[in-house]
Amino acid sequence: MSLQFDQPCTVGIGQTASIKEEMAFLEMELDDAVRAMELAQLRVAQLTKELELRRSLLAPIRRLNVDVLSSIFLCAAETDEMTPLRIGLVCRYWRTVILNIPRAWRFVDAKHNNRGICEIYHERSKQCKLHATGGQNxxxxxxxxxxxxxxxxxxxxxxxxxxxxxxxxxxxxxSEDFMPPANLSNLTPYAFPVLKHLELHIGSYFAWIPRDLPPLRTLTVTVYDAQGWPTIISKCASSLKSLTITVKTYIESPVLVDTNLPNLTYLKISGPYESGNHGYLRLLTPSLTTYLEGDEYDPPAIVHYDSLDSIKHARFYRIPPFQTPTQLRTVQLTLELEEYDQFLDTFARNNMILPHLEFLEFQHGWMSSAEIAEARRILQAWDWTVFERLVHPPRLTQRWTVDLRAEDPPLCGENLPCTRWRLP
Structure with a gap:
């Protein structure tokens, strides 16, 4: 089989020159096209960037005025004290806004002993009152x-x-490790003339307590034996309205002490239960309205009280000790399953003991699914219409739905609750 060509394979000298000219022209056009494509790509990138910028200008956060941004930044600063510094790094506009909010700089984190940061916050907070947490130094x-x-x-x-x-x-x-005795000798009205709220979480006993303490309104103590803290309570008893006591351990030979708290309205106590202990502090609380026990199953023997007849809100981890009519409006209970019938037999047959009851809640806590179902069946089987003021039938819940807190919660500058200022 032979090959045939329409045109000869040979190229003359004149044709060769012509082809080279055409190739040079095509290469020039290709170079121009490549340059045009590169310019087009640059233009596309430029247009895309400008388009993204225009879109960002239409973002919802761009439409917020200074007042709205200030409110957001202020809430963020209350959540995390380092937030104002981070906000200032976002853009020039945000930095200008945050620098003009002195209240956002009133939370000082000095746990890391950075004096420079403390000075920045002190300067930018202007004349605002400051809230601070400190480390060892x-x-x-x-x-x-x-x-x-x-x-x-x-x-x-x-x-x-x-x-x-x-x-x-x-x-x-x-830490909870045993510490040297806590020296409170400087805790005087002279050194702290306006102190109203004191919290003591010390892994030791209190010593060198001054003769006079500031007129406290709230006192919270978490201690590991009985030495010292009953004296602290007695020295500010006349002014206290809220008292929370958590005792981790007992001393072997307690001494019973009576303390009158005429203005106390809120009391929360917890501590380990020992049947052989008769307590070493008896609180007399004629104005008490809210009483809470800790999460122990047995009643806390660490504190004795004269009467609970005046209380309107209570939380127990046992069957309540009432035998006569009460003023209770809210009752919260955590009981064993076998105690439900006993409680109902005592309190739910009539409203003689709880004539003012409005809310009754049971927390199922550590119960199994079967026990929860049985407890719910027991509660639903009772006729609760005898309690005329009851808002709804008793609830069995995992978390309390009614918040029993102090009537006078600890507030400091500008009505900020100080509950978040704790050591990690």
Whole structure:
């Protein structure tokens, strides 16, 4: 089989020159096209960037005015004290806004002993009252922010310190390990003239308690034996409205002490139960309205009280001890399954003991699914219409739906609750 060609394979000299010219022209056009494509790609990238910029200008957050942004930044600062610094790094506009919100800079985190940050917050907060948490070397930043402190959480006891604007003080051990005796000698009305709320979470006993304490409204103590803290309660008893006591351990030979708390309206107590212990503090609380027991199954023997007849809201981890008519409006209970019938036989047959009952809640806690179902069946089988003021039939719940808190919660500067200022 032979091959045949329509045109000869040979190219003359004139044709060769012509082809080379055409190739050069095509290469030039190709180069122009490549350059045009590169320019087009650059233009596409430029247009895309400009389009994204225009779209970002239409983002919802761009439409927020300064007042709305200020409110958001202020809430964020209350959640995390380092937020104002981070906000200032986002853009120039946000930095301008955050720098003009002195209240956002009033939360000082000095746990890491960074004096520079303390000075920044002190300067940018203008004349706002300050809230601070400090580490082991907290005294180093006190010279910077001390005169404007209204809320302070520190891990050690203070010596020779005067804080004229402090209203809330939390002293807490860095761990639950036993610590040296806590020296409270400087906790005087002279050094803390406006202190109203005191929290003591110390892994030790209290010593060197001053003769006079500031007129406290709320006191919270978490301690590991009985030495010292009953004296603290007695020294501020006349002014206390809220008292929370958590005792981790007992002493072997308690001494019974009577303490009159004429204005106390809120009492929460918890501590280990020992049947052979008769308690060493008896609280007389004629104005008490809210009483809560800790999460122990047995009644806490650590504190004795004269009467609960005046209370309107109560929480028990046992069958309540009432035998006569009460003023109770809210009752919260955590019971064993076998105690439900006993409780109902005592309290639910009539309204003689609980004539003012409005809310009754049971927390199922550690119950199994079968026990929860049985407890719910028991409660549903009873006729609760005898309680005329009951808002709804009793609830069996995992978490309390009615919040029993102090009527006078601890607030400091500008009505901020100081519940978040705790050591990690």
């Amino acid at each position: 907290w005294m180093e930043f006190l010279g910077v922010v001390g005169r404007r402190l209204c809320c302070l959480t520190i891990p050690v006891i203070m010596f020779n310190v005067i804080l004229p604007m402090l209203t809330h003080l939390c002293l807490s051990s860095p």
